[in-house]
Amino acid sequence: MKQARLDATDIRILRIMQSSPELNIHEIGERVGLSHTPCWRRLRRLRDSGVVCGRVWLLDPEQVGLDVTIFVSVRLKSHTSELLESFEQATLDIPEILQCYSMSGEFDYLLRVVVASEIKRTTCLPI
Incomplete structure (x- = not known):
């Protein structure tokens, strides 16, 4: 391009x-x-020309209860095109996965995931 x-x-x-x-x-x-x-x-x-490809509104993660960002390294057992495509499609179905990067080296993918704080979740549990 x-x-x-x-x-x-x-x-x-x-x-x-x-x-x-x-x-x-x-x-x-x-x-x-x-x-x-x-x-x-x-x-x-x-x-x-594709330079501008949309408008994006950024959310405050804390305000929507997703205040912890986790980076997850993923290694797949095989690298067939079907498995790679299936994995990438599966990441689209999980709303907590914000980004999925294909990597070279020891890991195949790096995921950026947002979740609710464990501390907040565990303090709500009845003990």
Whole structure:
């Protein structure tokens, strides 16, 4: 895939979008010195070229009860394409797995998992 050509204004727009995703086109344009239409055209070009591929809202893990992040190293018994595909698909079905990276070396995958704190869970148990 061909890398997109970005000028200084494009880069400023991208930085603003990353740091302040709630801003609208007019507000972004004001910050980079563009009126609404030229800013809108740049944003459309960035989207159409695949540079910008969506908006994401980040959640505070503590506020949703998932305040512990765990990194899990996984080693598979075999490396058939069916098993690799099956494993990767299974990780998509577990909402606590936020990221799955294919690795080289001693382990096959590294998972980033979020869970509720054990301390909070165990203090709720009736003893």
